[in-house]
């Protein structure tokens with residue numbers, strides 16, 4: 532009962548937010564400091580992501596990459612500094628008016644205990660069946676969906692347990708694609724995707740991000756190399772920024788990071 536009461540009493544994160552339309556889609560962090568509990572996870576993080584460009588975030592595990600994405604989507608609010616989208620501080624917006632501009636594909640994909648159709652349609656509740664199928668085709672999941680016992684009407688187990696990690700991720704890409712939002716947050720899964728799936732996911736992602744403002748937590752060299760800007764994060768701080776050709780010439784974390792990846796995955800530069 533105490534727990535229930537806590538939930539009932541909890542404040543909405545967006546209680547002070549207003550419904551506003553955003554018309555440009557650049558993203559800016561100004562001196563952002565954030566802690567989940569007491570220890571700072573992000574310290575004085577500042578960067579600007581111009582509209583229609585791709586920014587890759589790289590860095591060691593636990594450095595704060597996913598946290599940056601969570602702050603853009605306002606899952607949490609910065610303790611100090613500001614996060615803004617289209618020049619509007621996200622704290623001034625309701626979650627609805629912010630999130631309708633953002634498509635997300637996160638590391639941990641959560642699917643609802645519902646049909647495949649409804650899981651994809653969640654991105655755009657009024658989408659027709661044809662639109663859902665079109666998004667699923669672009670996200671390379673139509674074929675495996677047709678192979679499920681009831682096709683698009685197949686109910687996915689709690690948390691999506693009957694699908695593989697790669698399949699779940701592609702469903703979440705289809706959902707994002709259907710939503711077709713101007714800002715795309717992508718948190719690339721690090722491991723556990725087989726090469727065939729990986730290729731399909733890459734294809735799906737490149738169809739998704741066309742012409743959008745993209746922030747991608749990236750592990751794959753191809754993604755990183757093609758980014759307009761790379762932010763290198765270490766222990767909650769941005770330690771390097773620039774594009775690939777610039778950063779490989781510097782003696783820093785980026786170069787070390789790439790050589791570790793290279794050894795792990797047989798990359799060559």
Ligand SMILES: Nc1ncnc2c1ncn2[C@@H]1O[C@H](COP(=O)(O)OP(=O)(O)OP(=O)(O)O)[C@@H](O)[C@H]1O
Nearest residue numbers: 567568572590591592593594595596597598599638
């Ligand atoms: N919900 C949470 N509550 C408390 N601490 C958290 C929470 N989420 C993340 N952390 C901590 O914050 C730090 C940064 O986490 P974050 O998930 O942003 O790292 P990351 O760079 O995305 O790592 P990875 O590459 O492993 O995904 C880590 O020390 C992590 O343990």
Ligand SMILES: [Mg+2]
Nearest residue numbers: 596597638718
């Ligand atoms: Mg992460």
